[in-house]
Amino acid sequence: MIPRDALAILLLAMAPVLPAFAASGASSTTVAWTPSDDAIRAENALRQPMPDRASGTSLGTVTCASSTCHGSVLAWDDVVLHNEYTTWARLDRHTRAYATLLTPASVSIARKLGLSTPAHEAPECLACHAYAPPAEQRGERFVLSDGISCEGCHGPAERWVASHTSSDASHAKNLANGLYPTSDPVGQARLCTSCHVGDGDRWVTHRIMGAGHPRLGFEVGTFAALQPPHYAIDADWRQRKGDFSAGRVWALGQLFGAKAMLETLAHPTRGRDGLFPELSAFDCHACHKPMSANRWSPRLGIGPGRVRVNDGHLLMLRAITEAVVPDQAAAFRNEVRGVHAAVSAGQGDPQAALRRLIARLDALVPVLRAQAFDAAQMRAVLQRLIAIGRSGEYSDYAGAEQAYMAIAPLLEQLAADGQLADAAALRPLLARARETLAGEDTYRAERFRAALDALAGAVRTPAGTEG
Ligand code: HEC
Ligand code: HEC
Ligand code: HEC
Ligand code: HEC
Incomplete structure (x- = not known):
C-alpha cells in the first residue's frame, strides 16, 4: 500500500x-457497518x-x-x-x-x-x-x-x-x-471449500485422482494467506464490513470441509462407485501402503484391516469444540465415533450416524460464527491440538497436515504477541514437525508425534511452563 x-x-x-x-x-462507499447488517x-x-x-x-x-x-x-x-x-x-x-x-x-x-x-x-x-x-x-x-x-x-x-x-x-x-458474502466467515469458508474440498456440484473423485489429479489438502486460512492479496483487512475494512477473525474463518473452514466429506459419504449416488463407497472420502494411506508395513494402530475403535474415513477436518473440529464450546465436545466426539464405527465397521446404521453428525455441524455453524476466537480461546485450541496429537490421533497424514497448518500459525501469532517465553527455540522444533510431513508416502505418525512432544515441552508463557 x-x-x-x-x-x-x-x-x-x-x-x-x-x-x-x-x-x-x-469510489467505494464508506457507509458504516451496523449490528443489524x-x-x-x-x-x-x-x-x-x-x-x-x-x-x-x-x-x-x-x-x-x-x-x-x-x-x-x-x-x-x-x-x-x-x-x-x-x-x-x-x-x-x-x-x-x-x-x-x-x-x-x-x-x-x-x-x-x-x-x-x-x-x-x-x-x-x-x-x-x-x-x-x-x-x-x-x-x-x-x-x-x-x-x-x-x-x-x-x-x-x-x-x-x-x-x-x-x-x-x-x-x-x-x-x-x-x-x-466473501466478507463473512461462513460465506468465505463455504466458498473456498466448495472448490478446494468440493461440494454437491463438484468433487475430485477417486477415479479422477487415479487418473492423475493431485489430492486436495485444504485449509482456508493458510490458502487465504497464500492467495496474492487484492484486499486489505484494515481499519476501514472493519468500519465498512464489521469484525474479522482469522480463527473464526479457520474453524468454519474445518466445519464446511468436514461437512462436504460427510455429505459425499451419505449421498446415494455420488457416495458410491459400484460395490465400493467413494474412496476419496477415506484416508488414502489406509489402502496406499505396502502390505508389509505393519502400521496398524488402535485408533477410532474400529479394529485392524478396515478403511478409515478421512477425519482430518473432524480432528480439528474436535480441538475447536473442546477449546471453544466445551459443552458440545463430548456429544461431538461420540457422534464422530459413531460415524467411524458405522461406516468402517458396520456397527450401527451408517446413514443415521452420518445424518446425526451433519445435523450437529449445521447447528454448530451459528455457534462458531458467534465466538470471539480471542487470544485465550486460540491458546486453548493450540493446547488441544497438541494434546490430541500426543495421544496418537494424527496417525493419518490428512490429520497431521491439518494440525500442522493450524499449530504453526498459532505459535507464530503467540510469538508475535509476545506471549511466548522462548519463541526462538520453537522455530527449529516447528521445522522438525514440518519435515515429518514432507512426503505423504513416507509419513510416519510416530515421528510427527515425537515432534509434537518436543514442541509441547518448549511452549512456555513468559510466566511459566505449560504443555
Ligand atoms: C478466489 C476468490 C476471489 C477472486 C477470484 C477475487 N476475489 Fe476479491 N475478494 C475475495 C475475498 C475472500 C475478499 C476479502 C473479503 C471481502 O472483503 O469481501 C475479497 C475482497 C475484494 C474487495 C474488497 C476490498 C475491501 O477493502 O473491501 C474487492 C474490491 C475485490 N475483492 C475485487 C476483486 C476483483 C476486481 C477481482 C477480479 C479481478 C476479485 N476480487 C477476484 C475473493 C476473491
Ligand atoms: C471456483 C472454484 C474455486 C474457488 C471458489 C476458489 N478456488 Fe482457489 N483454486 C481453485 C483451483 C482450480 C486452483 C488451482 C489453479 C491452477 O493452478 O490450475 C486454485 C488455486 C488456489 C491457490 C493456489 C494454490 C497453490 O497450490 O499455490 C490458492 C492459494 C487458493 N486457490 C485459495 C483460494 C481461497 C482462499 C479461496 C476462497 C476465497 C478460493 N481459493 C476459492 C479453485 C477455486
Ligand atoms: C472439486 C474441484 C476440482 C475439480 C472437479 C477438478 N479440479 Fe483440478 N484442481 C483443483 C484444485 C483446487 C487444484 C489445486 C490444488 C492445490 O494446489 O491445492 C487442482 C489442480 C489440478 C491440476 C494440477 C495443476 C498444477 O499446476 O499442479 C490439474 C492438472 C488439474 N487440476 C486438472 C483437472 C482436470 C483435468 C479435472 C477434470 C477431470 C479437474 N482438475 C477437476 C480442483 C478441482
Ligand atoms: C479403499 C482403498 C483405497 C483408498 C481409501 C484410496 N485408494 Fe487410491 N486406489 C485404490 C485402488 C484399489 C486403486 C487401483 C489400483 C490399480 O489400478 O492397480 C487405487 C488407485 C489410485 C491411484 C492411481 C495409482 C496408479 O498407479 O495408477 C491414485 C493416484 C490414488 N489411488 C490416489 C488415492 C488418493 C489420493 C486417496 C485418498 C484421497 C486414495 N487413493 C484412497 C484404493 C484406495
Whole structure:
C-alpha cells in the first residue's frame, strides 16, 4: 500500500479521467457497518448459492478491469486498493485455473477417464477450474477462459454492479443486491471449500485422482494467506464490513470441509462407485501402503484391516469444540465415533450416524460464527491440538497436515504477541514437525508425534511452563 502523499501524486496523474470517475461515483462507499447488517449477512452467508448457481447475468472480468475501477497498476488505497484486477491477472493462480485444463497433465487425465470432451470443455473439470455459470446467464463480455474470475468469487455482477459504486451504497446493500458474502466467515469458508474440498456440484473423485489429479489438502486460512492479496483487512475494512477473525474463518473452514466429506459419504449416488463407497472420502494411506508395513494402530475403535474415513477436518473440529464450546465436545466426539464405527465397521446404521453428525455441524455453524476466537480461546485450541496429537490421533497424514497448518500459525501469532517465553527455540522444533510431513508416502505418525512432544515441552508463557 502506498502512502497518502504518493496517492495525491497519482491522483494528479489521473486528472484526465477523474471527472468521469467522480460522475460514476466509482469510489467505494464508506457507509458504516451496523449490528443489524450483521444479522442479514449471517442469513445470507448460509443460504446464498455459490456464484455459478446464483441468479443474474455475469458481465465478465473486463467490466471490473478499467483503470479507474479495479484495474489500476498501483494500489491507491482510499477505501479499496483499485489494483485488484492487476494483482489477480498477474499473480493469482485462479487466473490460470482454466489454462491448467489445456496442459498435457489434463489431457492425460481426460484421456484416462475416457471423457467424451477434452478437459477444458468437460463440466466435471470446469466446475472448479473456471467460473462456468449457465450459458444463458453469460453476458456479451463474459469469457470462460478467464478462469476463476472476479465474479467466480464475488458473484454475478448484473444486480450489484451499479449499486456498488453509488455514493450511498453500503456493504449490506451490495449483499442484498446479490454480491457474494466473501466478507463473512461462513460465506468465505463455504466458498473456498466448495472448490478446494468440493461440494454437491463438484468433487475430485477417486477415479479422477487415479487418473492423475493431485489430492486436495485444504485449509482456508493458510490458502487465504497464500492467495496474492487484492484486499486489505484494515481499519476501514472493519468500519465498512464489521469484525474479522482469522480463527473464526479457520474453524468454519474445518466445519464446511468436514461437512462436504460427510455429505459425499451419505449421498446415494455420488457416495458410491459400484460395490465400493467413494474412496476419496477415506484416508488414502489406509489402502496406499505396502502390505508389509505393519502400521496398524488402535485408533477410532474400529479394529485392524478396515478403511478409515478421512477425519482430518473432524480432528480439528474436535480441538475447536473442546477449546471453544466445551459443552458440545463430548456429544461431538461420540457422534464422530459413531460415524467411524458405522461406516468402517458396520456397527450401527451408517446413514443415521452420518445424518446425526451433519445435523450437529449445521447447528454448530451459528455457534462458531458467534465466538470471539480471542487470544485465550486460540491458546486453548493450540493446547488441544497438541494434546490430541500426543495421544496418537494424527496417525493419518490428512490429520497431521491439518494440525500442522493450524499449530504453526498459532505459535507464530503467540510469538508475535509476545506471549511466548522462548519463541526462538520453537522455530527449529516447528521445522522438525514440518519435515515429518514432507512426503505423504513416507509419513510416519510416530515421528510427527515425537515432534509434537518436543514442541509441547518448549511452549512456555513468559510466566511459566505449560504443555
Ligand atoms: C471456483 C472454484 C474455486 C474457488 C471458489 C476458489 N478456488 Fe482457489 N483454486 C481453485 C483451483 C482450480 C486452483 C488451482 C489453479 C491452477 O493452478 O490450475 C486454485 C488455486 C488456489 C491457490 C493456489 C494454490 C497453490 O497450490 O499455490 C490458492 C492459494 C487458493 N486457490 C485459495 C483460494 C481461497 C482462499 C479461496 C476462497 C476465497 C478460493 N481459493 C476459492 C479453485 C477455486
Ligand atoms: C472439486 C474441484 C476440482 C475439480 C472437479 C477438478 N479440479 Fe483440478 N484442481 C483443483 C484444485 C483446487 C487444484 C489445486 C490444488 C492445490 O494446489 O491445492 C487442482 C489442480 C489440478 C491440476 C494440477 C495443476 C498444477 O499446476 O499442479 C490439474 C492438472 C488439474 N487440476 C486438472 C483437472 C482436470 C483435468 C479435472 C477434470 C477431470 C479437474 N482438475 C477437476 C480442483 C478441482
Ligand atoms: C478466489 C476468490 C476471489 C477472486 C477470484 C477475487 N476475489 Fe476479491 N475478494 C475475495 C475475498 C475472500 C475478499 C476479502 C473479503 C471481502 O472483503 O469481501 C475479497 C475482497 C475484494 C474487495 C474488497 C476490498 C475491501 O477493502 O473491501 C474487492 C474490491 C475485490 N475483492 C475485487 C476483486 C476483483 C476486481 C477481482 C477480479 C479481478 C476479485 N476480487 C477476484 C475473493 C476473491
Ligand atoms: C479403499 C482403498 C483405497 C483408498 C481409501 C484410496 N485408494 Fe487410491 N486406489 C485404490 C485402488 C484399489 C486403486 C487401483 C489400483 C490399480 O489400478 O492397480 C487405487 C488407485 C489410485 C491411484 C492411481 C495409482 C496408479 O498407479 O495408477 C491414485 C493416484 C490414488 N489411488 C490416489 C488415492 C488418493 C489420493 C486417496 C485418498 C484421497 C486414495 N487413493 C484412497 C484404493 C484406495
